[in-house]
Amino acid sequence: MKAFIVDRYGSSxxxxxxxxxxxxxxxxxxxxxxxxxSINPLDLxxxxxxxxxxxxxxxxxxxxNDLDGVVVGVGAGVRRFKAGDExxxxxxxxxxxxxxxxxxxxxxxxxxxxKTLNMEEAASIPLVGLTAWQTLIERANxxxxxKVLIHAGSGGVGTIAIQLAKHLGATVATTTSTAxxxxxxxxxxxxxxxxxxxxxxxxxxxxxxxxxxxxxxVLEKSPRVLKPGGTLVSISGPPDPDFAKDMGLPWVxxxxxxxxxxxxxxxxxxxxxxxxxxxxxxxxxxxxxxxxLIDSGAIRPVVDRVFPFGSTKEALAYVEQGRAKGKVIVxxx
Ligand SMILES: NC(=O)c1ccc[n+]([C@@H]2O[C@H](COP(=O)([O-])OP(=O)(O)OC[C@H]3O[C@@H](n4cnc5c(N)ncnc54)[C@H](OP(=O)(O)O)[C@@H]3O)[C@@H](O)[C@H]2O)c1
Numbered sequence: 001m002k003a004f005i006v007d008r009y010g011s012s013x014x015x016x017x018x019x020x021x022x023x024x025x026x027x028x029x030x031x032x033x034x035x036x037x038s039i040n041p042l043d044l045x046x047x048x049x050x051x052x053x054x055x056x057x058x059x060x061x062x063x064x065n066d067l068d069g070v071v072v073g074v075g076a077g078v079r080r081f082k083a084g085d086e087x088x089x090x091x092x093x094x095x096x097x098x099x100x101x102x103x104x105x106x107x108x109x110x111x112x113x114x115k116t117l118n119m120e121e122a123a124s125i126p127l128v129g130l131t132a133w134q135t136l137i138e139r140a141n142x143x144x145x146x147k148v149l150i151h152a153g154s155g156g157v158g159t160i161a162i163q164l165a166k167h168l169g170a171t172v173a174t175t176t177s178t179a180x181x182x183x184x185x186x187x188x189x190x191x192x193x194x195x196x197x198x199x200x201x202x203x204x205x206x207x208x209x210x211x212x213x214x215x216x217x218v219l220e221k222s223p224r225v226l227k228p229g230g231t232l233v234s235i236s237g238p239p240d241p242d243f244a245k246d247m248g249l250p251w252v253x254x255x256x257x258x259x260x261x262x263x264x265x266x267x268x269x270x271x272x273x274x275x276x277x278x279x280x281x282x283x284x285x286x287x288x289x290x291x292x293l294i295d296s297g298a299i300r301p302v303v304d305r306v307f308p309f310g311s312t313k314e315a316l317a318y319v320e321q322g323r324a325k326g327k328v329i330v331x332x333x
Contacts, residue, residue: 066126089105092109120306144168174191240258240277
């Protein structure tokens, strides 16, 4: 089958189109003929080898974490899916490969795709939808009436997180550049900070939750806008010791992550707020709940551009520029 492959870690030159064997179907797997895949910054980090200590893949690997398609085979133990089902998924973390014609995925990671979306739209949802769900609902326990700051509201995660937070009844502030201010307001943001003109920490006070998607300076300033007892969740790092434990990483890496996150954990403590790093996980159950919100009209997909399968490297380069509004899709079939 045709696929986009990484033979050795590097930059854009290390991705090539080629042929790979059809993935093995285990008892609890569904085999999916991929129709569309979405690009995530995660694909770039994997390509460049930035995550090889945390996600130690054996090369060559097929890139790609996010997809939808049609079930064309099921393992002996599969109960929930049958051939012909239209499904979507954030693929299993240890068996990625969405930039390909076929993939095997554990039944538990898959859900029936939202009925109201076409294939390109549905492929835009799984990874960012699950990230928004797991940060705002599972980790931060965001409730109606609370105030949440979502950094980078025009990005893949931001566009869905704004809509989910509004659905939960929260007041939503977000950061974006001048050109996107009205656009993120239309998505539902109540307060929009143009980061080219204003500093969010000078404007916002007494927030309950911050979702950091940017790291660096933005993360460092974020504890200051939280009220005591508030929750700071970062998906851009630095990773903390609990994350290392959760991933089953060796003791040495846990100590490395303790050091890397020391500064932000100390700052969080000083401001009497909590800090944690979250790495999202696949979940068919949560995708079913997100799908219901989409079909009810509470959340809509935001697709910036669709590239043909043969232009997957161009799609990766487009996301690498860091200016995408919502999601970038590769149409595989
Ligand atoms: N840990 C996890 O489980 C997890 C899950 C998902 C994503 N992530 C990470 O989270 C980050 C965001 O992911 P994504 O998919 O949302 O990325 P993305 O879609 O590529 O983000 C692009 C957006 O970021 C905005 N942006 C860039 N710099 C900004 C700034 N200083 N302030 C506000 N907005 C800014 C851009 O808007 P402008 O053009 O207006 O600047 C653009 O719309 C990535 O690093 C990704 O790897 C982690």
